[in-house]
Amino acid sequence: MYKNFIGKIKANGGIIPMFVVCVFVLNACYKKDPTSLEVAVQFSNGELVKNARVKLIAEPSTPSSQVPIINDSTYTNSGGLASFDLDKYYKSGQVGVAVLKVQAFYYGLSGYETVQIIEEKRNRTVIMIQ
Numbered sequence: 611m612y613k614n615f616i617g618k619i620k621a622n623g624g625i626i627p628m629f630v631v632c633v634f635v636l637n638a639c640y641k642k643d644p645t646s647l648e649v650a651v652q653f654s655n656g657e658l659v660k661n662a663r664v665k666l667i668a669e670p671s672t673p674s675s676q677v678p679i680i681n682d683s684t685y686t687n688s689g690g691l692a693s694f695d696l697d698k699y700y701k702s703g704q705v706g707v708a709v710l711k712v713q714a715f716y717y718g719l720s721g722y723e724t725v726q727i728i729e730e731k732r733n734r735t736v737i738m739i740q
Contacts, residue, residue: 658690
Protein backbone atom coordinates (compact mmCIF):
# COMPACT_ATOMS: atom_id res chain seq x y z
CA MET A 611 0.00 0.00 0.00
CA TYR A 612 2.84 2.41 0.86
CA LYS A 613 4.60 1.71 -2.45
CA ASN A 614 1.41 2.41 -4.38
CA PHE A 615 1.00 5.80 -2.66
CA ILE A 616 4.59 6.94 -3.34
CA GLY A 617 4.28 6.06 -7.00
CA LYS A 618 1.22 8.30 -7.40
CA ILE A 619 2.81 11.52 -6.02
CA LYS A 620 3.67 13.91 -8.83
CA ALA A 621 6.03 16.90 -8.43
CA ASN A 622 3.48 19.50 -9.48
CA GLY A 623 0.40 17.84 -8.06
CA GLY A 624 1.50 16.47 -4.70
CA ILE A 625 4.97 17.22 -3.36
CA ILE A 626 4.91 21.00 -3.80
CA PRO A 627 1.48 21.56 -2.19
CA MET A 628 2.43 19.14 0.62
CA PHE A 629 5.66 21.10 1.21
CA VAL A 630 3.80 24.43 1.28
CA VAL A 631 1.26 23.08 3.78
CA CYS A 632 4.07 21.76 6.03
CA VAL A 633 5.85 25.12 5.99
CA PHE A 634 2.67 26.97 7.02
CA VAL A 635 1.91 24.46 9.77
CA LEU A 636 5.43 24.67 11.21
CA ASN A 637 5.39 28.49 11.14
CA ALA A 638 2.04 28.54 12.92
CA CYS A 639 3.54 26.48 15.76
CA TYR A 640 6.29 29.02 16.50
CA LYS A 641 5.43 31.07 19.57
CA LYS A 642 7.47 34.21 20.08
CA ASP A 643 8.57 34.86 23.67
CA PRO A 644 8.00 38.41 24.93
CA THR A 645 10.74 41.01 24.71
CA SER A 646 10.68 43.30 27.73
CA LEU A 647 12.81 45.57 29.87
CA GLU A 648 12.58 45.83 33.65
CA VAL A 649 14.29 48.83 35.24
CA ALA A 650 14.99 49.10 38.99
CA VAL A 651 15.70 52.61 40.23
CA GLN A 652 17.56 53.04 43.50
CA PHE A 653 19.31 55.65 45.61
CA SER A 654 23.04 55.30 46.29
CA ASN A 655 22.22 53.61 49.64
CA GLY A 656 20.33 50.83 47.78
CA GLU A 657 16.80 51.98 48.69
CA LEU A 658 14.39 51.50 45.76
CA VAL A 659 12.70 54.66 44.48
CA LYS A 660 8.95 54.68 43.87
CA ASN A 661 7.34 57.15 41.43
CA ALA A 662 10.60 57.90 39.62
CA ARG A 663 10.21 58.71 35.93
CA VAL A 664 12.02 56.27 33.64
CA LYS A 665 12.59 57.17 30.01
CA LEU A 666 13.85 55.03 27.11
CA ILE A 667 15.59 56.60 24.14
CA ALA A 668 17.02 54.78 21.14
CA GLU A 669 18.71 57.16 18.81
CA PRO A 670 19.67 56.28 15.24
CA SER A 671 23.11 54.70 14.94
CA THR A 672 24.15 57.16 12.21
CA PRO A 673 23.97 60.95 12.47
CA SER A 674 20.82 62.13 10.74
CA SER A 675 17.69 64.14 11.29
CA GLN A 676 15.61 61.02 11.94
CA VAL A 677 13.28 60.86 14.91
CA PRO A 678 14.40 58.32 17.57
CA ILE A 679 13.05 54.81 16.93
CA ILE A 680 12.05 54.22 20.56
CA ASN A 681 10.97 57.08 22.79
CA ASP A 682 8.90 55.80 25.73
CA SER A 683 8.54 56.59 29.43
CA THR A 684 6.72 55.45 32.55
CA TYR A 685 6.96 55.70 36.34
CA THR A 686 8.29 53.16 38.80
CA ASN A 687 5.77 51.26 40.92
CA SER A 688 5.75 51.03 44.72
CA GLY A 689 8.58 48.47 44.51
CA GLY A 690 10.81 50.81 42.51
CA LEU A 691 10.41 48.89 39.25
CA ALA A 692 9.39 50.15 35.81
CA SER A 693 8.43 47.68 33.08
CA PHE A 694 8.43 48.18 29.32
CA ASP A 695 6.92 45.83 26.74
CA LEU A 696 9.21 46.01 23.70
CA ASP A 697 7.28 43.59 21.46
CA LYS A 698 5.95 46.50 19.40
CA TYR A 699 9.54 47.34 18.42
CA TYR A 700 10.72 43.77 17.72
CA LYS A 701 9.65 41.56 14.83
CA SER A 702 10.41 37.82 14.65
CA GLY A 703 13.58 37.08 12.71
CA GLN A 704 15.02 40.53 13.36
CA VAL A 705 18.63 40.44 14.56
CA GLY A 706 18.85 42.51 17.72
CA VAL A 707 16.28 44.97 18.96
CA ALA A 708 18.04 48.12 20.08
CA VAL A 709 20.65 49.72 22.26
CA LEU A 710 18.77 52.03 24.61
CA LYS A 711 19.72 54.91 26.82
CA VAL A 712 17.61 54.46 29.96
CA GLN A 713 17.25 57.59 32.10
CA ALA A 714 15.69 57.93 35.54
CA PHE A 715 14.55 61.18 37.21
CA TYR A 716 13.31 61.86 40.72
CA TYR A 717 12.97 65.40 42.15
CA GLY A 718 16.20 66.80 40.70
CA LEU A 719 18.13 63.55 41.00
CA SER A 720 18.98 61.59 37.89
CA GLY A 721 20.92 58.67 36.52
CA TYR A 722 21.24 56.69 33.33
CA GLU A 723 22.46 53.41 31.87
CA THR A 724 22.98 52.17 28.35
CA VAL A 725 21.36 48.77 27.76
CA GLN A 726 21.52 46.37 24.82
CA ILE A 727 18.14 44.69 24.42
CA ILE A 728 18.22 40.96 23.66
CA GLU A 729 15.26 39.73 21.66
CA GLU A 730 12.66 37.45 23.26
CA LYS A 731 14.13 37.89 26.76
CA ARG A 732 13.24 39.74 29.93
CA ASN A 733 16.05 42.29 29.99
CA ARG A 734 16.90 43.94 33.32
CA THR A 735 18.97 46.89 34.49
CA VAL A 736 19.48 48.92 37.68
CA ILE A 737 19.87 52.70 37.63
CA MET A 738 21.37 54.49 40.59
CA ILE A 739 20.21 58.10 40.90
CA GLN A 740 22.25 60.79 42.61
